[in-house]
Amino acid sequence: MSDFTNQVAFVTGAGSGIGRATALAFAKQSARVVVAEINEVNGQETVRQIQQVGAEALFVRCDVADPAQIESAIRQTIKTFDRLDIAVNNAGIGGKYGRITEQTPEDFGQVMAVNVGGVFYGMQAQIRQMLFQQAVDKEKADNPMAGGKIVNVSSIAGVRGMPMGAPYSAAKHAVIGLTKTAALEYVRQNIRINAVCPVYTHSTMVDELISTAPGMEERMRRMIPMGRFGQPEEIAQTILWLCSAENTFCTGQAIQLDGGMTAG
Numbered sequence: 001m002s003d004f005t006n007q008v009a010f011v012t013g014a015g016s017g018i019g020r021a022t023a024l025a026f027a028k029q030s031a032r033v034v035v036a037e038i039n040e041v042n043g044q045e046t047v048r049q050i051q052q053v054g055a056e057a058l059f060v061r062c063d064v065a066d067p068a069q070i071e072s073a074i075r076q077t078i079k080t081f082d083r084l085d086i087a088v089n090n091a092g093i094g095g096k097y098g099r100i101t102e103q104t105p106e107d108f109g110q111v112m113a114v115n116v117g118g119v120f121y122g123m124q125a126q127i128r129q130m131l132f133q134q135a136v137d138k139e140k141a142d143n144p145m146a147g148g149k150i151v152n153v154s155s156i157a158g159v160r161g162m163p164m165g166a167p168y169s170a171a172k173h174a175v176i177g178l179t180k181t182a183a184l185e186y187v188r189q190n191i192r193i194n195a196v197c198p199v200y201t202h203s204t205m206v207d208e209l210i211s212t213a214p215g216m217e218e219r220m221r222r223m224i225p226m227g228r229f230g231q232p233e234e235i236a237q238t239i240l241w242l243c244s245a246e247n248t249f250c251t252g253q254a255i256q257l258d259g260g261m262t263a264g
């Protein structure tokens with residue numbers, strides 16, 4: 001696995017689940033990590049775990065649905081670590097479990113604001129900073145291996161319909177559209193932008209879904225050919241590879257991490 005020494009990784013929603021596993025995985029490979037999270041207690045706990053493995057971390061309280069807060073989080077990143085190399089737009093919410101006719105405008109708006117707005121505003125602030133760094137560091141600008149890397153966390157619900165979760169599925173489809181478009185817009189500036197699409201992965205979000213009905217966990221498990229949920233660390237490893245020096249040619253992709261679900 002690549003070494004991320006001297007690189008700064010900014011991870012949203014890093015206080016739990018996939019975000020925390022990703023932040024820790026970067027830290028174990030010597031990155032300096034920014035934990036951008038709305039939940040201060042959980043975010044600070046991730047910082048503590050990162051420091052325990054001997055890496056540097058910064059907590060920034062940030063609601064990704066608010067463009068001003070994301071911009072401020074990137075400013076704090078630069079103030080502390082002086083640069084931004086990697087961004088993982090992971091923060092997300094599941095939204096209400098129910099059919100389209102049962103979803104209110106507020107249910108829809110909240111999921112779109114966090115899951116789509118967070119990725120859109122996140123990329124705006126991150127790409128601006130990455131372009132600025134290239135402008136002041138000409139040597140890097142000419143090196144196709146040295147541009148910034150961004151990974152957006154979509155979902156299998158971003159490539160398939162998800163009955164009882166229309167706002168979530170719509171939002172995760174939108175994340176893939178944003179990823180592909182941004183990848184094309186900045187490909188010549190050597191910024192590589194990809195998405196990951198996990199299937200059910202052990203986390204608070206999945207625990208909430210499981211609790212909506214008896215037998216739900218077994219029904220969800222049966223949908224996955226491998227017969228098990230993903231582990232947050234398995235998603236993190238793919239995110240790290242996408243951001244690593246080994247990824248020289250992959251951009252604009254939505255990588256499905258689904259235990260075989262979409263193969264059938």
Ligand SMILES: NC(=O)c1ccc[n+]([C@@H]2O[C@H](COP(=O)([O-])OP(=O)(O)OC[C@H]3O[C@@H](n4cnc5c(N)ncnc54)[C@H](O)[C@@H]3O)[C@@H](O)[C@H]2O)c1
Pocket residue numbers: 012013014015016017018019036037038039042062063064065090091092093094114153154155156197198199200201202203204205206
């Ligand atoms: N767990 C799964 O099965 C699964 C599957 C596919 C995709 N995903 C996606 O993975 C990402 C991470 O989810 P998870 O499963 O680790 O869930 P999780 O609930 O454990 O973690 C989500 C984190 O995001 C934070 N967050 C929520 N709203 C925020 C906001 N407005 N600003 C900043 N932070 C905010 C939460 O506080 C939490 O720490 C989400 O985008 C989710 O949609 C998860």
